[in-house]
Amino acid sequence: MKRSVIPIEKILRIALEVRSVFKAGAHPEVNSKHGRGLPLAVTSSSSRDSLVIFECLDSSSGSESVQSVRSRQSGVLRKSRGLKMSKPNYTGVYHWISQDNFEAYLAALDINIALRKVVCMLRPSKHIEHDVNSGNMKIKTATTFKNFDMGFTLGQEFTEDLGPVDGRKCQTTVDWDGDKLVCVQKGEKEGRGWTHWLEGNLLHLELRVNNVVAKQVFKKAE
Structure with a gap:
């Protein structure tokens, strides 16, 4: 040729x-x-x-x-x-390092000022168990004042008892949005929910209710 x-x-x-x-x-x-x-x-x-x-x-x-x-x-x-893109595994223990606008968030939940001051002084830790295959998760928020546990399956609605927080119950769903975990809490308070995402060894948490947004950052334990 x-x-x-x-x-x-x-x-x-x-x-x-x-x-x-x-x-x-x-x-x-x-x-x-x-x-x-x-x-x-x-x-x-x-x-x-x-x-x-x-x-x-x-x-x-x-x-x-x-x-x-x-x-x-x-x-x-x-x-x-x-190829199915894998999602991050959130399993780990994360310790509080900073927060922003948290008292305003608590006020939007109608928590009294004395309790707000106490809660804002706490330094919580997050203990997360995440089964990436089944989508089951357990998140324990531990403080020296109160502990709060929640367990769920991603994408499935469940009744969440928020008694340790503000005494309310919500119909809650947690699901993926990209690599972020987005929670929608349907109940008495409008626009209630939160978003978790990972950034290196940092765990970010954005809390929302009634157009008030607070943020917390946690660092993964070594």
Whole structure:
């Protein structure tokens, strides 16, 4: 088969185009229109010249064949389509390090000022058990004043007794939002709920009720 002679400038331009797309995170996919195992980066007007370049590489010693590249790319695509992104495991013991606007949050729950002052001086710890396969979780908030336990299955609504907090009950659901755990507590108070997320060895907690937002940060025990 007679090979076309391609100017070196065009070869370099195509190579740079391929490199820029792969650096941007594009996936190598098969070009079904042309039936060739080429990256999408070179399936524009330069695709025919690109194929000649790839086939020339095929004829060089030590280079991977076009058919081999096509087969490997197809296998990678099949695996990536069937891959389920894993969620973080929250299991661990986390100790309080900071909080913001917490007293305003307690006031929105109608907790009296004397008790608010006491609660704001507490330094709670979170003890979390998380089964990533079943979605079962247990969260224990421990303080020197009171302890509060909750157990649930992600995505399933349950009746939550918030007696140790403010004496109310809620219909509660905790579920994933990306890598975050988002809790919705339906009850007497509007917009009640919380969000947990991990950032390195830090556990963040955002508490919400009646448009009041408080935040706490915990650090995972070594």
